[in-house]
Amino acid sequence: MSENTFLQQEVSRRQLPPLLKMNDGRTCTHSLWKERRAEILDILQKNIYGYTPKAPEKVTGEIIEQARERAFAGKVNQQKIFVTFDTPNGKFGFPFYLFLPRSIPKAPLFLLINFRPDIPDVYCPVEEITDNGFALAIIYYKDVVNDNLHGDYSDGLGKIFIGNRKRRPDEWGKIGMWAYAASRVLDYLLTREEIDHRHVAVVGHSRLGKTALWCAAQDERFFMGISNNSGIGGAAIAKHSTGERVIDFIKAGSWDWFCEKFKEYSGYEDISMPYDQHFVLAAIAPRYICVGSAELDKGADPKSEFLSCVAASEVYKLLGYKGIITPDKYPEVGTSLHEGEIGYHIRKGHHYFSRYDWNQYMRFMRKKIQDENC
Ligand code: GCU
Numbered sequence: 001m002s003e004n005t006f007l008q009q010e011v012s013r014r015q016l017p018p019l020l021k022m023n024d025g026r027t028c029t030h031s032l033w034k035e036r037r038a039e040i041l042d043i044l045q046k047n048i049y050g051y052t053p054k055a056p057e058k059v060t061g062e063i064i065e066q067a068r069e070r071a072f073a074g075k076v077n078q079q080k081i082f083v084t085f086d087t088p089n090g091k092f093g094f095p096f097y098l099f100l101p102r103s104i105p106k107a108p109l110f111l112l113i114n115f116r117p118d119i120p121d122v123y124c125p126v127e128e129i130t131d132n133g134f135a136l137a138i139i140y141y142k143d144v145v146n147d148n149l150h151g152d153y154s155d156g157l158g159k160i161f162i163g164n165r166k167r168r169p170d171e172w173g174k175i176g177m178w179a180y181a182a183s184r185v186l187d188y189l190l191t192r193e194e195i196d197h198r199h200v201a202v203v204g205h206s207r208l209g210k211t212a213l214w215c216a217a218q219d220e221r222f223f224m225g226i227s228n229n230s231g232i233g234g235a236a237i238a239k240h241s242t243g244e245r246v247i248d249f250i251k252a253g254s255w256d257w258f259c260e261k262f263k264e265y266s267g268y269e270d271i272s273m274p275y276d277q278h279f280v281l282a283a284i285a286p287r288y289i290c291v292g293s294a295e296l297d298k299g300a301d302p303k304s305e306f307l308s309c310v311a312a313s314e315v316y317k318l319l320g321y322k323g324i325i326t327p328d329k330y331p332e333v334g335t336s337l338h339e340g341e342i343g344y345h346i347r348k349g350h351h352y353f354s355r356y357d358w359n360q361y362m363r364f365m366r367k368k369i370q371d372e373n374c
Contacts, residue, residue, distance in 0.1 A: 006328045011311045014239045016276050019314055030318055040283050041218060043275045048233070049214055050172030050259030052180055053161065056085035059187035064095065076101055076130045078119075083188050089160045094143040096185050099126055099136040100194045107135035108199035108369055109189065110226075110361070113182055113208045113215075114138050123205055123353040132362050135195055137185055141208060144181040145174050149253030157181070169261040175233070176259075178208065179215035186221055199223045199369055201288075203361060205353035206300075207257060210234035217283035224288035224368070226361050228353050231300025233258065235291045237276050237308045238269050243301030245269060281312035281342070286319045290343040290364045295333045297351040303330055309342045316341055338364050 020028040020036070028036040045051045060083065067078035077100040084093035097119055101107055112124055117140040120126040129136050141147065145156035153162035157177040167173075172180075182202050190197050201224035204212035209230025216225025227235045232244040246266035249255045255263050265273050281289055291309055293302035313323020325340035336345040343364040347356050 007307075007310050007326070007330075010330075011307055014237050014241075014276070014307065014311075015270075016237065016239060016278060016311055017274055019278060019282050019311070020318065028318070030320075033315070033319060037283055037285075040275075040279045044214075044217070044279055044283070045172075046170050046259075046261065047265075047273070047275055048258050048262050049176045049179075050167075050261075051170055052172055052176050052218060053088070055183065055187070056087065059083055059085045059184050061188035061191070072099075072127050072130065075103070076127070077194075081188065083184055085184055085187075087157075087160050092157060092160055094139070094156070094181065096140075096143075097136075097138045098189075098192075099130050099138075101130040101133060101135060104133050104135075106194065106196040107133060108196045108223075108365060109135040109137060109201070110365070111137045111182055111185060111189070111200060111202045112139070113141055113178055113202070113204040113211050115141065115205070115208065117143075125355060125358060128355070129358065129362065132366075134362065134365070137189060139178075139181060139185055141178050141181075141211075145177045147174065147207075149256060151253075151256045153256075167260050169264075170259050173256050173258045173262075175207070175211045175214055175257045178211040179218065182211070182215045183219045183221075186219065190221070199365070201226055201290075201361070201365055203228070205229055206231070206351065207233075207254070210257070213280050213284070213289075216287070216289070217280045220287070222287065224290060224365060225284050226290045226292075227305075228292045228357050228361075229294050229297050229300050229351050230291075231297070231305065233277070234300075234305075235277060235281065235308055236301050236304035237278060237311065238304070239273065239276050240270055241301045241304040242298070243304055244299050248299075276308070276311075278308040278311035281308055282315040285312065285315040285323075286321045286341060288341050288343070288364075288368050290361055291345075292357045292360060293344070293346040294351055295346060295348050300351065302346055306330060306344055306346070309344050313340070313342060336360055336363075338367055341368075 316323030
């Protein structure tokens with residue numbers, strides 16, 4: 001710890017709940033980590049995202065659209081697939097797009113949870129990504145449950161699991177549902193031999209960056225979780241942050257992304273929250289994480305996004321890894337820190353999923369796959 005004195009002080013100032021103190025007061029050791037991770041996931045479910053129902057036994061996928069041979073100049077096999085699975089209240093299914101670069105027999109893949117159904121989309125340069133040797137799967141998040149705010153659970157997984165009744169305090173919210181859907185797509189992707197099953201990253205921007213992290217935290221089959229400008233409820237430490245507060249989610253109606261219990265922390269986030277977002281990053285350890293911030297994204301609070309990377313590194317170190325590798329200062333705009341298991345960059349500009357961000361994530365992913373093969 002002493003190697004990062006300034007940053008460790010910045011972390012201490014936030015008065016974070018300790019990652020490595022077990023619920024019964026013991027100090028978490030390497031061999032206790034599995035148990036501690038389960039505690040952390042439980043704390044996060046109970047207090048912020050709600051409990052995730054168990055995974056279905058079987059997920060099936062049907063190709064419902066096959067693009068023409070010449071799609072993307074013939075370089076890419078583009079399909080639309082409908083995945084279906086059982087829930088306690090009947091079958092549920094939704095479509096997603098799959099893009100497989102024909103020149104790579106087993107391509108590593110980015111699974112993007114996206115805001116729009118457009119192909120290509122402003123947030124997703126399909127051809128550039130596939131040209132870089134990556135496969136891509138894209139879920140349109142409203143195919144899973146609407147985002148009408150204020151507790152509208154009238155369609156998709158919302159209707160299946162909640163509908164019109166009042167939620168229990170620890171029942172899941174929409175972030176949980178979108179994350180669950182991404183795991184169901186992964187269930188299917190793992191049956192496709194054109195994909196490198198060991199190297200699948202889940203990625204999202206903003207509320208869907210919160211979702212991608214929560215998904216990777218729970219589902220250990222993901223090689224990497226990528227958060228673009230995810231802010232509070234995502235990568236950013238909430239305690240003593242300058243970003244959004246619980247009251248902002250309550251006012252906007254976006255409290256329904258979280259569980260009901262989350263609302264109780266309004267006004268108390270600096271005092272009584274038994275978790276903070278470094279718990280989410282730590283639950284991904286020792287797998288890879290890449291966090292992207294934007295200088296002018298005040299709501300997401302870039303400093304707090306960076307500090308949770310520093311705080312979560314404690315777990316990586318316990319497990320014999322490094323976490324984030326950084327000089328002992330806040331990164332300047334234009335910096336990319338890609339040496340450790342936790343990557344971070346901060347770019348100029350506003351809240352947005354830009355080409356710059358995608359280039360960072362592709363670079364980080366490529367580097368980590370190469371490092372593994374060394
Ligand atoms: C709002 C919200 C943020 C969220 C963002 C987004 O600004 O308050 O928490 O990240 O929307 O998803 O675009």
